[in-house]
Structure formats: C-alpha cells, structure tokens
Amino acid sequence: MELVFENFDDTINQILFVAAIVSIVIGIFRDGFPGGLIEGTSILISLGIIIVVNSGNNWVAERRLADLVNLSEKQEVAVYRGSTDTITIDSTLLVVGDLIHFESGMKVPSDMIMVDGQDVTCNEGELTGEPDFCEKTATDHNNWNQGTMSCMLAKSLVASGFGKAIIVSVGPNTVAGVITEKT
Numbered sequence: 001m002e003l004v005f006e007n008f009d010d011t012i013n014q015i016l017f018v019a020a021i022v023s024i025v026i027g028i029f030r031d032g033f034p035g036g037l038i039e040g041t042s043i044l045i046s047l048g049i050i051i052v053v054n055s056g057n058n059w060v061a062e063r064r065l066a067d068l069v070n071l072s073e074k075q076e077v078a079v080y081r082g083s084t085d086t087i088t089i090d091s092t093l094l095v096v097g098d099l100i101h102f103e104s105g106m107k108v109p110s111d112m113i114m115v116d117g118q119d120v121t122c123n124e125g126e127l128t129g130e131p132d133f134c135e136k137t138a139t140d141h142n143n144w145n146q147g148t149m150s151c152m153l154a155k156s157l158v159a160s161g162f163g164k165a166i167i168v169s170v171g172p173n174t175v176a177g178v179i180t181e182k183t
Contacts, residue, residue, distance in 0.1 A: 003055040003062075013047060020044045077109050080164075094167050103162040107155060110167045111174045114138050114150045117163020124156040127176060133159050 007013050020043035027036030077094060078086035078101040086101055091109035094100070099115075102108070114120060120136040137143065139150040152158075152165055154174040171177055 003058050004051055006058065007051045007054050013050065016043060016047045016050075020047060075107060075109055092171075094170050096167055096170060098167045099164055100167065101162075101164055102152075102158055104158055104160050106158050108152045108158060110154050110171075111169040112152050112165035112167050114152055114163055114165045117165075118161055120161030120163055121159045122152055122156045123159045124153055126155045126157075127153055127179065136161075138163065 008017070020040045022040075023043060024037055024040030027039055030036060075091040076088050077091045079089055079094070080086055080099040080101070094110050100109070100112070102117075108122065114136050115138055117136065117138050121133040122136055123131060123133055125131040134156075135149070136152060137149045143149065153176065154169075155176040169175075169177075172181055
C-alpha cells in the first residue's frame, strides 16, 4: 500500500485525480447519471493504470536493491579449523574462537583480536566516521594489557598488511551489530 500511496506525492497524479472527480461531477450535472461518468471514469482508469505500473516498477526496484545489499554483505573468509590449512567459508558461519587469515583489502567480518600479522592498518571510518588509518599490532605476552591496538572491529577495512586473528564476537554482538540495533 505504501508503494501505491507514494504515487500521490506526484503533482501530475494529484491533478489527474482532481480532474477526474471534477469531470464526473460536471458530467453528472450536464448529462445525467450514466452518461456523465464516461470522461471522469476514463481519467480514473488511466490514473489507475499509471499507479499500477509505477508501483510495480518501484517494487521490482526495491527487491533488486535488497538483493544487491544482501549480495554485498556476503564475504568468504579463510578459517583454520582443526588443521594448519585454511578452509573457505561464508563469514556468517564464523563462530567465536575461530582463527582466520586476513589480508589487505578485506572487510573485517567480526570483532577479532590480531594474534599474528605484519604492517597491519585498518580504516574504521564506517564505524567512527573518521577516515584515519589505525595501526594494529599482534597481541603477545608483552602488550596484552595495553589497550585496543590489536582489536579489529567488524565492518572496518584492512587497509594494509596481513595476518591471523581470533574471532571474539559475531553478528549482533559485534560493535557494529550493537550500533546497528540501536539505530
């Protein structure tokens, strides 16, 4: 119904609707009941066709956009599960504790802590709004309590480097998921 009512935001459709009502009223006064409806009814039929076609086109466009958004959110991730070789899975199948391989140009699929890596920087602009690159260092026994230098947040972009990280939260439990649910 929302797609149908959107058509009445268009000034032309509003004018056509008013013209149809005026034509029906004038036609009934001038030609009587059955004959006076012809012109106004034909305008209403034309308006109905316009509304059906526009609503159908808008519905198809919204479905296509939703499909594109879903497709853009899909991401394949290399995961170490039970061996030293990686397997490739969809990022929606990640679980807490998975060890993944990441590299430059990939979106961070979940909140994770970097345990090994080289020259890693992340762009967290999608979360913070600031396009600055954050340098990341691997967590080890010397720096494990020195802040968030090894935390990689979901939806941020790995701008440079490569490495391995352990998943610490997935889906709506990530920082990005919490932000999304609050908006």
